[in-house]
Amino acid sequence: MTTQTQSAQLIATSRFQLSPQERADIEHAISHYPDARAASIDALKIVQANHGWVPDGAIPEIAGVLGIPASDVEGVATFYSQIFRVPVGRHIVRLCDSMVCYINGHEDVLAALRAKLGIGYGETTTDSRFTLLPVCCLGNCDKGSTLMIDDDTYGGLTPEQVVELLEKYA
Structure with a gap:
């Protein structure tokens, strides 16, 4: 079983939590914009860079850091084809x-x-x-x-x- 598959299974069976580094990176991204909402893509990319994809549980976590509704983050995540919502290959x-x-x-x-x-x-x-x-x-x-x-x-x-x-x- 690959590490990515193991990671996907673990995430699917437990509550997702941003790592302290992911949280810090997202907060840093927010500092570049006048409105935290504008950092949505950056935040999604941060999670994807660490996990290979953006699991469902990451959406409310990201929304919490950005201070916006999870539905807004979900809308961005599903709109952009560069954001993967299922595990993908290396x-x-x-x-x-x-x-x-x-x-x-x-x-x-x-x-x-x-x-x-x-x-x-x-x-x-x-x-x-x-x-x-x-x-x-x-x-x-x-x-x-x-x-x-x-x-x-x-x-x-x-x-x-x-x-x-x-x-x-x-």
């Missing part, structure tokens, strides 16, 4: 499925990803190493087909290059 693979990438080999690249990883969109590999997600545009249209692994963007990919690329993150 590496996030985002494949552009815009029209330009679609025309430039999206289906072949997706087939290579599925074959190599053994998962489809919205799924995580059994070893919790990769999560595959679609994204409507990565702003790299002149170099389609494009994908992003974590913060690294790769364009003009062939299925063979995708397989080689994944090996670098394995």
Whole structure:
């Protein structure tokens, strides 16, 4: 069982509490804004950076530090696709499925990803190493087909290059 899976199970079965460092980091983030509500994204990112995702129990904890309703934090968390509300893999693979990438080999690249990883969109590999997600545009249209692994963007990919690329993150 992976550490991330163990962490997810522990969080699911117990009450979530922010660590003292997370609380301090969120309070520091608040100091950068005239309204604490504006620090919602920063607070969510702080929790996600430490846990790999934002568990349900973190929402009221974050809201308490920010001094805003939990529903406001939940609204931000569910609106932004960069905030994960379920456990994800160590590496996030985002494949552009815009029209330009679609025309430039999206289906072949997706087939290579599925074959190599053994998962489809919205799924995580059994070893919790990769999560595959679609994204409507990565702003790299002149170099389609494009994908992003974590913060690294790769364009003009062939299925063979995708397989080689994944090996670098394995």
